[in-house]
Amino acid sequence: MSTENLTFTEKFDLLGCIQCGRCTGGCPVTVRTNLNVRRFVYDAYHEEKLEELAKLAEIWDCTACHTCAVRCPKGLKPLEVLLGLRSMLVDSGKVQASVRNALESVYLEGNPWEKPKATRYDWMEGLDVKIAEPDTPVENLFFVCCTIAYDPRVQVIAKNLVRLLNQAGVNYGFIAEGESCCGSEVFTLGEELLFEEIVENNTEFLNEFKAGRIVALSPHCFTTFKDRYPDLNKPVIHYTQLLAELLEQGKLSWKDGLPKKIVFHDPCYLGKQSGVFDEPRRLLRSIDGAELVEFERSRERSLCCEGGGGKMWVESESKKERLAETRIKDAHDLGAQIVAVACPFCVLTLEDAMKSLGYEEEMRVAEMMELLGELV
């Protein structure tokens, strides 16, 4: 259904809101910013106020963690009101330079990191990667997130995964031409029409592959494909789900143990938005010597790292403690030696927080694939 001609109130079902306050009560950023999403849902009902609301800095504080949507008893998505206001600003062209550059880069180069299309597959160099061809059937078609493809810090996720898949004898293929941003961050930055184009192009491109399913490396791509690509002709899973399957089938074995205290941080897009909580934990428990501990705020209540919602390109004005720092302090209090995550954005934000807190000697932030890759 086209939402082009709906009013703001109709599009976000604002009249469905009962102003109960479940959204604001769960919003993680309220401890450090003035964002009050309930207020926005209330005020946005007045169409004449929209332009004014779109100018408020708080609309950029939302991390699109979806806690408000998970908690809303009416099934509304309060955060999308903020994204709708961002759209108004984006359509006027008056957004901050970092947002402009990220969006233009997605439009021109298919990634938000201002990197050339042609270098997207450089991470594969020196690896025995099986390449998927549209006409050749493959069980697992892998989709590599832009951040994993280009950022040297997290390329290890894809590299280690390839080694593990080869060892486990998995039928798989990676895309070596035509892979392009899933649009997750384009959607949350409010560029609705670009997101529509991306969905259309990627759907056509991915549907051509004769694949059993798509396996996404990032929870952001995973959730976006699953929830916002209505015409995709194959199911989508996250790589931790595939590895949990392989573990069950006895196809994974670790050459070493890892006698460390590990705490798993549930990424918002994997956990509360997609319900994948147990698979990463099962994988960690399968490692000899690994002692898995839990955050007080875990699973659906996991504390957002502030890496989503386009926040990689928007700095909050707040000088209060970052949520990633709060999270790392919690891990430190638990005596965790490793903070394990399953999302490239969480790696970047949490590791940054760990370094700024000076805990580098005592603990480590690692993506699941970094840990598992060291054991194959």
Add this chain to the structure above:
Amino acid sequence: MKTFVCIKYVPDTSEAEVKVNADGTSVDSSRFSFDINDADNYAVEEAVQIQEKHGGTVTVLSIGPKESEVMIRMAMAKGCDNAIRVEDGRIASFDPLMVAKVLAAAIKGQEFDLVLTGCMAADDGQMATGVALAEELGVPHAAMVKKVEILDGKVRAHRELEGGLLEVVELTLPAVLTIQTGINEPRYAPIRGIRAAQKKELKVVNLDDLGLPASEVDAGASKIVLEKLYIPEVVSSAEFIEGEPEEKAEKLASILVKGGLV
């Protein structure tokens, strides 16, 4: 105000590995991303802001391949009204004087008050096209402009000079201004605007359409001969001075004196 804004489609070589092709006179651009030249992006924004404040029209002018049309449409999405793209393989595009002649031929015969260009192209860094264009058009110019004020029949330009000085000059219109980066904050070209820009006129012309004989702007006409491109050799001659602080100081002082540096 009738404004022309000249833009160039350039590779982003900031992080890319640059390789010279086997012919020795061209660069392998297969792994580059291309976009509007940075300074030209500011010129587009300035042109649109002038139009928003003073009315009139803005025409985008560019010499470049078909692929550069995405950049032209993005400029039109920001508010430019129409565009001319010149494509002709005969143009000696490595020579700013030849490029200026072609741009001038596209502008001449039309009414204009202001021509904006970026002050420098990110690929060749010549900083010459805008100034040469003013000469070709026979109008005054100001280069490296950081602030523009439109007056009655004139423009006041604040230009950046060496040593951090700012020079304020007034020019009679029509005039050419080459725009320095940082003059404004270029806006985003939203997809809604890019779609609307598909309906705006984008004329594609060659030298014949411009009535410009190729012999005036081709490699034969250029005074520049491109002989060879090469990656500058990285050489290192660092010397580490060892010893106690007093000894180090003495050795350092002796090196400086011998080298004629003090």
